[in-house]
Amino acid sequence: MSSTLAVRVNPPSGNEVSARFSVGKKSFTVRTSANVSLASGATPWLAPGLLAAMRQNAALDIDGPLDSVALTGAEEVQRIMSDWYPAQMHATAILQQETTNETLAGGRGVGCFFSGGVDSFYSTVKHIDEITHLIFIHGFDIPLDNEDLAERTLRTLRKAAEDLGKPLIEVRTNLRQVHALLGLDWESHSHGSLLAHVALLLTDHIGKLYLPSNRIEGELEPYATHPDLDKHWGSRGLEIEHDGNEANRPMKVAAFADSEPAMNNLRVCWWNKDNDYNCGHCEKCIRTMMNIKIAGAEGKCATLPADIPYDVYNRMYINKPGKHGAVENLKAMDDFGYRDAEMERALRDAIDRPTWQNQIFHARQLAGLAPQFAGRLSLENGHRAAVTKVDG
Structure with missing residues (x-):
C-alpha cells in the first residue's frame, strides 16, 4: 500500500x-x-x-x-x-x-429509509408505531440529473408520508457518482456505505435507523447491505438495524396489502420509461403485480395496472433476479393457496425457458431499448464528465 x-x-x-x-x-x-x-x-x-x-x-x-x-x-x-x-x-x-x-441528546427519533418500494413499505408498516421519520435519497436509485422523475416521486412519497403520519426527510447526494469514479461497484460494494453516510448525518434527529432488507434469510450472499455488515456502520449515537429479511416479496406485499398509503403510493419500477412512476411493463413491475394478485389484493394498488400483460412477460428476457422472482411467486401461489392457471404457466415458462431462447429475448430487448439506453448513458457520462471537470 x-x-x-x-x-x-x-x-x-x-x-x-x-x-x-x-x-x-x-x-x-x-x-x-x-x-x-x-x-x-x-x-x-x-x-x-x-x-x-x-x-x-x-x-x-x-x-x-x-x-x-x-x-x-x-x-x-x-x-x-x-x-x-x-x-x-x-x-x-x-x-x-x-x-x-460525544454524547448526543436523548429523545431523538427512529428513522427508516423510504423509497416507496416493497421493502421500505414493509419495514415502515411493520414498525409504524416506532418510526418517527422516513428518509428518501435523491441520487440513490434516481439519477441526480433526472429532476423530473425525482420531483414526481417526491410528490407521491410526501403524500404517502403524510398519510402515514410521518415527516419525510429529503436528502440529495452525489456520492454514488463519486464512488463509481473511484471504482466501487454499486450493488456489491457501495450503496450500504451511502446509506450509512446519510444515517450518520441525521443523528441530530434520529438515534435508531431501520435499513430495509431486499434479501430473505437463507438466501443471503455478499452484498453492500447485509445483516452482518450494516450494524457495524453505527456510532455511539446511532443504532443501525438491518430489517425485514424474515419475509420474501410476496409475504411483504401481503403484510401491507391493507395499508392504503402503501397501496396508493407503491413504487417498484426500475426502468421508468418516459419517467413513469411505474411503467407496468418491466419485469419488476410485472413481478410485483403478480405479488399483489397472489396476496389477494388485486385492484387495490393505485400505481400499477390490475391486469398483468402476460404477452409481454412471455416474450421478456428474464435475468437472474427475475428468475428468482418467478420461483418466489410460484412458491407463493402454493403457500397462499392461490390458483391461476395462466400465471402458473407464465412463471413455469420463465423458470424452465431454454438459455438460447432467453438470449434471443435478451438481444431483442436490448435492440428495442437501445435508443433509451444510449440517452441514459449519454446523460450519465455527461454527469461524470461534469464532476471530473469541476472537481478534477
Missing part, C-alpha cells in the same frame, strides 16, 4: 455538507444536502471514505476525530468486505485514530 486516500471535510453551508476525496491524481467533491439540519464532523464520512480507500488499496486519512464506536465498527467492515471481495477490497490502515465520545 503506497498511496493515501484523503478525505477533507469542508465547513457546513446551511443544510449542505461536503468533503473532498483525493487519491493520486483523482480528486472529487461529495456534496450531501437535506431539508433538515445535518451533523458536521468527520464520522459521517468514515463509511464512504473507508470503502473508497479499500477499493483504491490506499490508506485512509480523514481530517477530524472519529466516533470510537464507528471506528471499531470500521475494522469489522474491513474484515467482512475483504473476505467477501479479496481481489477488489483490500484491508487498509485508517490513519486518523483520534476519537470522540
